[in-house]
Amino acid sequence: MAQFEDITYQVDGPAGIITINRPQRYNAFRAQTVDELIDAFQQAWTDQAVRAVILTGAGEKAFCTGGDVKQRAETGDYGPSALGRFRIGDLHKLMRDIPKPVIAAVNGIAIGGGHVLQVLADVSIAADTARFGQAGPRVGSFDAGFGSAYLARVVGEKKAREIWFFCRQYTADQALDMGLVNAVVPAADLLTEAKSWVDEVAALSPTAIKFLKQSFNADTDHQLGLSNMAMTALDMFGVSVEGMEGATAFAEKRTPDFGPHVAWH
Numbered sequence: 452m453a454q455f456e457d458i459t460y461q462v463d464g465p466a467g468i469i470t471i472n473r474p475q476r477y478n479a480f481r482a483q484t485v486d487e488l489i490d491a492f493q494q495a496w497t498d499q500a501v502r503a504v505i506l507t508g509a510g511e512k513a514f515c516t517g518g519d520v521k522q523r524a525e526t527g528d529y530g531p532s533a534l535g536r537f538r539i540g541d542l543h544k545l546m547r548d549i550p551k552p553v554i555a556a557v558n559g560i561a562i563g564g565g566h567v568l569q570v571l572a573d574v575s576i577a578a579d580t581a582r583f584g585q586a587g588p589r590v591g592s593f594d595a596g597f598g599s600a601y602l603a604r605v606v607g608e609k610k611a612r613e614i615w616f617f618c619r620q621y622t623a624d625q626a627l628d629m630g631l632v633n634a635v636v637p638a639a640d641l642l643t644e645a646k647s648w649v650d651e652v653a654a655l656s657p658t659a660i661k662f663l664k665q666s667f668n669a670d671t672d673h674q675l676g677l678s679n680m681a682m683t684a685l686d687m688f689g690v691s692v693e694g695m696e697g698a699t700a701f702a703e704k705r706t707p708d709f710g711p712h713v714a715w716h
């Protein structure tokens with residue numbers, strides 16, 4: 452994939468900078484976006500000059516708002532993809548496996564599957580204007596893989612359950628307080644700050660960093676099995692009456708009706 456449509460990828464010194472570039476959809480991802488993200492992360496992996504990857508979103512409003520709910524309401528899926536399947540699980544695994552730090556530069560709202568991406572990043576730096584949260588249960592979706600299990604490792608069981616069960620939004624300072632991000636900076640300084648973190652890590656031994664990342668991951672690698680099952684479940688649930696009610700209600704700008712007549716018992 453020589454050129455990207457939904458993202459941009461540039462190498463700036465030791466930083467590989469991946470930007471989700473769908474601001475009109477608040478940087479929500481469709482299947483093609485995920486294909487392109489995988490391609491860019493793979494390029495960053497093999498490029499010896501790249502010592503860390505910055506993941507961010509275009510514009511000031513959103514980092515990433517997860518799956519493109521309007522696309523899902525329209526077609527029941529996240530649209531066409533190069534290999535004929537929605538590879539978000541592969542992207543999660545790749546972000547963990549790439550042997551270089553992934554730094555989320557959270558420039559705006561990180562919600563749903565977009566929030567999961569920032570949770571999976573090795574470190575997160577937030578603009579003071581950023582907002583955080585999960586939204587799946589509101590739109591007929593969920594991430595019962597890394598999105599819940601790894602989140603619980605990051606913020607603890609009680610907080611993770613609160614985040615998923617109530618779908619609230621949290622400020623950057625609240626995110627810092629609960630250990631969801633590493634630092635909060637003025638929005639205008641975000642990218643400069645993220646690049647300075649890359650410069651710092653680029654002065655260190657890449658092999659030591661690689662071993663350390665693999666060692667940190669080993670403790671939660673078993674969650675990959677859970678993630679695989681969760682993605683299979685989501686494929687089925689997403690097209691159910693209950694799942695589609697959430698997506699359709701969002702597209703129609705109304706409150707979803709998850710009453711007994713739609714709920715999957």
Ligand SMILES: CC(C)(COP(=O)(O)OP(=O)(O)OC[C@H]1O[C@@H](n2cnc3c(N)ncnc32)[C@H](O)[C@@H]1OP(=O)(O)O)[C@@H](O)C(=O)NCCC(=O)NCCSC(=O)c1cc(O)c2ccccc2c1O
Pocket residue numbers: 475476477479516517518519520521522537539560562563564565586587590592593594682685686689701
């Ligand atoms: C993000 C918001 C809280 C922002 O609210 P706000 O009031 O500030 O702005 P608007 O609501 O007016 O939004 C502006 C504009 O952007 C469009 N938009 C926002 N988010 C999305 C989106 N995710 N998809 C498509 N379009 C989006 C919005 O419609 C507006 O457009 P206009 O044309 O009307 O101007 C709020 O927007 C919000 O709650 N957004 C939805 C968040 C959400 O539910 N995300 C998806 C969760 S599900 C998911 O992410 C997911 C992840 C996975 O990994 C999966 C894996 C496998 C299967 C399924 C998966 C899955 O579903």
